[in-house]
Amino acid sequence: MRDQTRCVQHPAAPLDGFASLAVPTYRASTIVYEDGESFLNRSKRGFDDYTYGLHGTPTTRTLEAQLTALHGGARTILVPSGQAAISLVMLTFLQPGDHVLIPDNAYGPVRSLAVNYLAPRGVDHTIYDPMVGGGIAALIRPQTRLIWVESPGSGTMEVQDIPAIVAVAKEKGVLVGCDNTWATPLLFKPLAHGVDVAVEALTKYVGGHSDLLMGSITVADPVLRDRIKLVLRDLGIGVSPDEAALALRGLETMAVRLAHMGRVSEDFARRLAGHPAVETVLHPALPSCPGHDIWARDFAGSAGVFSIVLKPGMDARMEPALSALKVFAIGASWGGTRSLIAPAAVTADRTVVPWPHAGPLIRINIGLEAPEDLWADLEAMLAAFAGSSL
Ligand SMILES: *Cc1c(COP(=O)(O)O)cnc(C)c1O
DSSP: OOHHHHHHOOOOOOOTTOOOSSOOOOOOSOOOOSSHHHHHTGGGOOTTSOOOGGGOOHHHHHHHHHHHHHHTOSEEEEESSHHHHHHHHHHHHOOTTOEEEEETTSOHHHHHHIIIIIGGGTOEEEEEOTTOGGGGGGGOOTTEEEEEEESSOTTTOOOOOHHHHHHHHHHHTOEEEEEOTTTHHHHOOGGGGTOSEEEEETTTTTTOSSOOOOEEEEESSHHHHHHHHHHHHHHTOOOOHHHHHHHHHHHHHHHHHHHHHHHHHHHHHHHHTTOTTEEEEEOTTSTTSTTHHHHHHHOSSOOSEEEEEEOTTGGGGHHHHHHTOSSSEEOSOOOSSSOEEEEEOOGGGOSSSOOOOOSOEEEEEOOSSOHHHHHHHHHHHHHHHHGGGO
């Protein structure tokens, strides 16, 4: 063998006696076959086997299996972002002529997917009141194929009665898909409550360090996995094993991070409820949050994201108030180690139930800084909001 050939053929290092706690990062486009027969029979390989790097490597399969176990599901599929997880569920299960139900407080791009992409392709949607519960029955049409739920809802934190929605959906043969990003499978297991498809933005708590984008789709029935995988194959969508390795590392500390963030967020939410600049606190652990009773019944605890609504007129001091922050960063995508503040405009996004508050909404993401530093920062921000009026 010549040196030029030696350059491209790696000798196999022995694995005997080597045992690492880290999951190896297996990168691949090509998957090679041990002989001619196995190559010629490759089309018989199913979605659990290896066929092409885009469709899975041992690294991505490890993350999928771990998420499947946490959810108590049948299979998990990884996709490049949380929004991709949502869109791929909709693209798989909705055909022209079909109808989907979407809550009024859904993650913003979900509504825009329905309006800008699904509607022109003949898929109709109805936006519904997230607090509808079993009343969802009245909104189901013969063409309804999917009920989307997100609980607590993005920004405004309403907790949905998923068991009541699932009961109606099962009776009518409609699939239920749940965006479970806030809770993670540690605080709520959608499939255990009868949901068919659970979506997570791994970008948030699983990644945990604001440095990766990924989404997961976990299904209760392997048949649903096959249908989604066929669409992924046709669209050419897969994830990088390097990012899967980052997600696997993040997942190891998720339970400890989330327990800390949940404790601090509940503590801050209670303290903020008494502040003179604050109109109301939207945290599922507080009775002031719509669906608090449902959270207490169905969820195992609190995550680190919640919102406050300030007294009317405080918008005027938004810029100086945000600039008063020294520890909180200003930004939207949450779930990492850094605490974040993001103001959100809600009124224009509501089309079913008018938003009842006139003051600005501020979303708070608790990170891993010392709670004392964070509280001092929040007090400085609220003092700047209140200005001389308090
Ligand atoms: C962030 C987020 C998403 C989207 O995740 P990306 O990975 O940023 O696309 C979806 N749903 C919820 C509730 C989110 O917070």
